[in-house]
Amino acid sequence: MNTFGQQFRISLFGESHGPAVGVVIDGIPAGIPLSVEDFEADLARRKGGSVGTTPRREEDTPEILSGLYKGFTTGAPMAILFRNCDTRSEDYTPLANTPRPGHADWVAAHKFGGFNDPRGAGHFSGRLTLPLVAAGVVAKKLLPEVCIKAHIAEIGGESESHKWKDMVASVAAEGDSLGGVVECRVVGLPAGCGAPFFDSLESVIAHLLFAIPGVRGVEFGDGFRAARMRGSEHNDPIVAPDGTTSRNGAGGINGGISNGNPLVVRVAVKPTSSIALTQHTLNVATGTVEPLSIGGRHDSCIALRAAVVVEAAVAIALADQR
Amino acid sequence: MNTFGQQFRISLFGESHGPAVGVVIDGIPAGIPLSVEDFEADLARRKGGSVGTTPRREEDTPEILSGLYKGFTTGAPMAILFRNCDTRSEDYTPLANTPRPGHADWVAAHKFGGFNDPRGAGHFSGRLTLPLVAAGVVAKKLLPEVCIKAHIAEIGGESESHKWKDMVASVAAEGDSLGGVVECRVVGLPAGCGAPFFDSLESVIAHLLFAIPGVRGVEFGDGFRAARMRGSEHNDPIVAPDGTTSRNGAGGINGGISNGNPLVVRVAVKPTSSIALTQHTLNVATGTVEPLSIGGRHDSCIALRAAVVVEAAVAIALADQR
Amino acid sequence: MNTFGQQFRISLFGESHGPAVGVVIDGIPAGIPLSVEDFEADLARRKGGSVGTTPRREEDTPEILSGLYKGFTTGAPMAILFRNCDTRSEDYTPLANTPRPGHADWVAAHKFGGFNDPRGAGHFSGRLTLPLVAAGVVAKKLLPEVCIKAHIAEIGGESESHKWKDMVASVAAEGDSLGGVVECRVVGLPAGCGAPFFDSLESVIAHLLFAIPGVRGVEFGDGFRAARMRGSEHNDPIVAPDGTTSRNGAGGINGGISNGNPLVVRVAVKPTSSIALTQHTLNVATGTVEPLSIGGRHDSCIALRAAVVVEAAVAIALADQR
């Protein structure tokens, strides 16, 4: 299902090359000031245009259809729409019989009996992260005391950011793509948020993060490194009555519940699947494996645009657990 | 909430040193043969006793209270109860004012205003994985054509299993603990299981895996390594009409949907938090930081018992998405 | 929340005088032929215009934003939008301080701190039944073998339909309004649909029916008359191997599960709350009770338009339980 959340519930819809993508958000308290301008900064962060990101350009102006009256939220569900304008479906026509490696083409056709909209990955498109980011903007408004910031931690295994631009340009020139790691830190989250087991903060946040196309891994605090540590290294000594710990290997969460320290989560983003370099895939019409080179307009490093999406996912999870 | 699932829904309850722990499972189809014996193998895998695992011994015999009639499931909810027998709550009394680093003691007291049952971590105890494993046994019965197998991939960063016993014994003798990595592989899962976005297989499986106490990270297929790969390396060429790929960097999932290849997920398990080595923590009564050495009976490497729990979590997720 | 359903999930949004009302429908199987024309008949049944119904006219043409491709459903969520065109908000301005008896004006302002959109009852408007009817059209498409038909059983206590037109005209001329009873019959529903307790067919259907503005009562089969019957009268003798009963006092449901006989449910619809006749209400600005006469365009008998809405609600419930 394309719905998430109990207190703050979002319902995504849309296809990459259909009339629109959008989201319905339910559970927004009444009386929160909100305007179309509030979306600009995050939507701009997500937008393509720089090196390594897609040259496709959309206005990406949110149309708020409901739930807002005289500049304040009303308590009723908010529907936000983004019209698709700059679609070039013909780019995808030649691929009809050759499911792209790394993409959902084959599973979508299999699961939906060939009735899925295949243009630009249809409902599986990264374009669906647009309404997700919009929902994240609203979620952050519900958490004014909480600072949620995601940043790129690595591109292609390189953590020094000044090297990324050249790396990406060089790989893009080869017709290849790069992955990356995004880290999100949440400061100001009160202790006591979350619950043991199935509403653990890790469960809920990871649920949303793995809903983002291209995410391969999620870790909290010391993450996978914890598996290689000793208890005496990994444990976080509690040093103050407010729960402050002298290190933060748990990433701000114990027993599924926030402990008042910064929440730290890292997300592995795969390299863009669409590459110009020749790959091989099955031609489902002929049953033979044949070479494939993907044209069209694509990011060569989706991780570069992922920070704001990760931020949105974390914000939505926290808004739902507030 | 302690409930998970839409089609196959489980509700956990119990505390480590209360009368019992258990689970109610709803959504089991009628007519599946099931007996108490079916639980034995998995419960034995989870049970303590070997090096590095807790000397606490429980009978751990499931009492099936409902949903079973003449050896077959009835279609009604199945309640499974495990009485707690071998509880030594006095082990925990000295810790009342000193929340243990790495444990939920502090957050539980904070969130529940001191009303939580603190004995043996109460509802936050790893003992709750017992009914989870029981639910996993039932879940696997619903997926007879699917083979779900988890194994330990690393202990303390070491992947050669013949070295683990000595490592764990040596670290335990020091009063310290070790973490590990568990890998779960699912073979025979049909293509088409899961959905894009919030019911993505990764989302649902990770949701359950992060509900297991002590899990710090979850990754699928190439996982975090994918973030350091190029698209031409990470992409899985499709080579047969049934969706078979010549490599499996996606871990058997595209667009949130199983693609018919083996599903591969890895889980980072932290080192046991309870260690005999001296740590420091706050004395909440005095407000001072003081040394702490934890006695009682504890695993020095919970990862050693985690494989069957991971297996159960994956099985429950798949039973819910079937 | 404005979301309903697990298998067939709908999310309503919109306000009476905002830009649009609409619905996102998730869980639609792929491959169902659907067009804008399929909505015409039911939307026309719901539309105002005849005696006793509102003279407000909307085009009410559904705009399908997603989930449909080349005339077939895709398996992705379908967003359906209805723009609001013919809104005359000024009709409502004089009422700002005088909550209308029988309406949600007072509770909405109370619950949402005055931030609710008050124009034309905002999100509480009967106009939200428009996307509900649209969702019902889609729901019926999922149940091609099932015939769901609702009809008006009573208007103002009168069950002979040829008298209704004059009754309603006469009451409308007095500035008053009438209630009615709608009966819905479902034929062809297979036995076995539903479940005991919280997913009982009665529970799920009644949940949706009571979501319709103005519904005061719901009864199945013999309904309230059953409370005045003896067991020997009310029981339905089973007379054939397919579960056929010789009477149908249970309304086609036993133990929450369809028994293969026609499902029969009746719904009490209150008289329209907005009336021209002088009523009394509180002026919240002055704190005094004062007379109120409601102008604007209103149905004098919403029950006349309710049959198709009841039909939609029942269809949605059954689509979710299929």
Add this chain to the structure above:
Amino acid sequence: MNTFGQQFRISLFGESHGPAVGVVIDGIPAGIPLSVEDFEADLARRKGGSVGTTPRREEDTPEILSGLYKGFTTGAPMAILFRNCDTRSEDYTPLANTPRPGHADWVAAHKFGGFNDPRGAGHFSGRLTLPLVAAGVVAKKLLPEVCIKAHIAEIGGESESHKWKDMVASVAAEGDSLGGVVECRVVGLPAGCGAPFFDSLESVIAHLLFAIPGVRGVEFGDGFRAARMRGSEHNDPIVAPDGTTSRNGAGGINGGISNGNPLVVRVAVKPTSSIALTQHTLNVATGTVEPLSIGGRHDSCIALRAAVVVEAAVAIALADQR
């Protein structure tokens, strides 16, 4: 599914003649004083023994397995168990081939392929209202300021209570049974509880009421009478700043939201299906319709025991919407 609720979530389990019936309750705040004695009054009200009610006697002492520590709720889920003691399954053996009219026997066997536990109606038994009443006791504890009281309004169409005893005795002597109407009034519920559409108070309350075996109708305020009233009669004039109305035809709810006036709901309970009088039903083994007289121990008027069950259902609904 046998689970209900988002904030206050209950999961029912058990069969009439299995080892036990019970409930797991999640979402109970920590720190509420609770003891086994708190359940006594309501369980006694539900218990059989008087004229017209079953002579089956159970101890019906709740065993609280979790979620309670030192006399206070802990914030963890509470499992409550009732062992079944006085079961006489042999009473039911002769009925194996003759599904009882008005019961779920036929649908249960049909839906669950004959694997359902048929003894004493199994999971469909009215005995499941025992854990429901227990959950109601806990729910009321969460709403200390709210007074929820249900009473019998009619038995066999007679509203004067002093006549009921003789009526029921006389009908029971004939081997027949009677239905009744239960009314529940809630005083002290603050305005603002509930929401428009799918979480309307009517929807949520009716959902739970129709989960009670034997309920045929639910109405709020004027209920079905509203369908025969004019707007000028049915509307409730608002007469005070706190939302007080001078009549209460809406039953305390507008737009799905409590308006601060007493919430009034009425429930039609069918006559007991099990009667000694000869009925007819299908013999599924022979395929012929044959006479049936039901022995065993049964209420001749389940409505007499239903008030506390209705009260529990309403309390659970309100605890979930608080």
